[in-house]
Amino acid sequence: MKAHSRWLMISVGLGILLNPLNSSMVSVAIPRLQNVFQLDFTVVSWIIFSFYIASAIAQPVMGKASDLFGRRRIFLTGLVVAFVSSLLAPLSPNFGWLLVFRIVQSIGTSMMVGVGMAIVRIHITEKQATALSVLSIFLSGAAAIGPFIGGVLIHWWSWPAIFFVNIPFVVASFLLAWRNIPKDEPPTSVARGMSFRKWLDLIDAPGILLFTVGLVALLVGLLSAKSSGHLSLGNVIIGLIGLVALGAFVRHELKVTSPFIPLRTFANYPAMTWVNVEFMLVNILFYSLFFGLPSYLQMVRHVSEFQTGILMLSLGLCSLVTSPIAGRWIDKSGPRSALLLSAILMTFGSVWLATLNQTSPVISVCLALAAFGISNGLNNVGMQAALFKSSPKEIIGVASGLFNTSRYLGTILSSLLIGIVMGDKFSAGGLQVLGIILTVIAFSLVFLSWRRRESGQLKESVGSPSSN
Template identity: 75%
Template sequence: MNASGKWLLISVCLGVLLNPLNSSMVSVALPDLQNVFKLDFMEASWIILSFYIASAIAQPVMGKASDLFGRRPIFLAGLVISFAASALTPLSPYFGMLIVMRIVQAIGTSMMVAVGMAIIRVHITHKQAAALSVLSIFLSGAAAMGPFIGGMLLYLGDWQAIFLINIPFVVASFLLAWRTIPKEEQSAFVTKGGMSFRKWLDLIDAAGILLFTVGLVALLTGLLSVKSSLQISSGNLTALLIGVTALWAFVKHELRTNSPFIPLRTFAKHPVMTFINVQYILVNLLYYSLFFGFPSYLQTVRHVSEFHTGILMLTLGLCSLAASPLAGRWIDKSGPRPALFVSAILMTLGSVWIVTLHPASPMISVCVVLAAFGISNGLNNVGMQAALFQSSPKEIIGVASGLFNTSRYLGTIFSSLLIGVVMGGEFSFQGFRWLGVILALTALSLLVMNLRQNKTGYAPESH
């Protein structure tokens, strides 16, 4: 790789890491945000939910936008939006404004994730595999190290620091990207005026996006409100009905449209691939329930400082990073099934271990849980991707990858919903123990699914 290629890679990596970093740093800041804005735990959980919902929608949309307007403009625009959000979010006078800025931040950082890999594939031709592996390390490393970095920033400053830390990365990435990302010709639809606004809305499936967003947000609002108030009011019931109706309409719309936001017909045609995506949802539900729940357990139940919470959460990140390359070599030799089976066992044991914890448990017990989930996450990062490639016909691998990312986001959204529903208004030790019970049952289900899949394999069905 020549010097220009290296600087291009650095510029892309500095921008792409912002999405996973900002999705994970906030996990340590939840108790602090509750105190500052006088929120209960359910209300504070929207700082996580809003980011993942916006990211799940923005990334595929921006991927399509890059095909029309070019990857360089989308990447640079994402950096500008991220800069504005990172600078303005600390000034939010109330929590509603913070959520709005958090959504803007998710959209901006998603723009870079959506085109970062494509930029490397198109413009770095020498040692491309090595460049893509570096990008993957930045993505997974930023997510894994987020709680540790967030804990350090909260120790040194206030919650605003977890947003201001983005600015140096954004500025550095913008300056490098402006000089290193080559200009591209725009789509003929744009240059010749052939793409009308109506056609653009059809292309991105604006109707599907709207139905999906309204349905998901209304359903989440209704479920979380019911738990928080411990009763079903007319407002809660209305939100639940709107959510269910909108999601039902979304499914019908996606099955009819030619350019669906989520191609549901693909799931029906390829049941093995669908099975992999269901597993991936459960894997992320398990991992992120611990990822977002454990910092609050440490700070609220165990009264551990933000600094030491970040240090303890480092166990999760380091084990995940260390397991990933080992998993790659193992899976190359034996395929994904053994690694995914071991991962399911580790998640089951870790979840059961959570149930045994109490407020005076030694910290080594906490590290055991974090290590079990960290190693399993490293195995899953490689194993689930390998299983996807085995289960997906070559002609739809692009669509399969998009669905795979959607499944990851659904898992993270469900994890935040699960924590909010279990905890309600206040994070408690009893709620944390119930969370462990639910995670153990989910992990056991995943283990049974892996046993079943070990008999049938991951090969796609012949038609």
């Protein structure tokens, strides 16, 4: 690979790692934010919800925007947005402003993820598979070590450090990208003549609005009822508004020509639909542990942020070590066996969580973390392989977008599950209840994986998938 191609990869890699890094570092920061702003977990969990809802919307929208206005321009703009939000978030006078800057940060980092892979695909023509796999390492590696980095930063410099740490990455990526990403072609006549109304139709602005209002209202209704301890008329009305908006969203998406989420694809390709359902369940399981366990360790077992980061590192390292091994295994044998093993490991980890109590050795959580880490490494490759095998080549772009949507929905549902189970205060009993619920979900994954194995839904031979 030529020197220019390597520098281009580094330029893009330093930018796209900011999204998974910032989504994972916050898992260790939740208890500190609760103390600083004097809020319960239900309210603070919006620091998680807001990031993933914004990412789910921004990434596909920015992908479309880059096709019209230039990938280099969108990538550099994303870096500027990330820089500004990382500077201003630590200065937030209250939690509301912190949420605003967190959403802006999510949009900025999503702009880079949305176009980073496309930049590499277009401008690196030799050893392209290797280049894409390296970018996947930036993404998965940043997510894996995020809790460790967050724990160290918060322990020594408090919570603003998880925002300030972005600045050197942003500056380095901007300088390298400005030099190494080729300039965009002049906008086409279609892009130059596009009206604002036409642009809104292209990104399906009404669909985005209905999706956002429906999801946020439903979450507010459910979490408010849990936080207050009783079901009030106001909570019911807000929840119903959310359900009505989501129903209108489904109806709208089935009618428009350029939908935000192409729901008709699910009906046309049932095998792909089941892969997305499984992927959503996988993410509910993984992120329930990912976001729930650090808060349990700090609030119930009184483990420091630094020690929590060290313990969480076992999850990240197991995931990173497993991914390349899983890639070779799946190349030879297909994804079925790997996904079945992953579901079994998640079941073991969930059962182990359910057995933990106030007197269990803190180090014993590493067994659950290792089980989920290995399963995550298997899923990173196996679920993508399953997606590629179940999706026709002509819709692989749409399928990949739906796949990412399933990831974000699973993540949002995991935070909702933690908020409902734990409420305003974490406890050992709450973790046991969470473990029981996760065990039921994991058993359903085992069933789905075994059912696929029996039915032969996925063939044994697959292409060479890249880790996500």
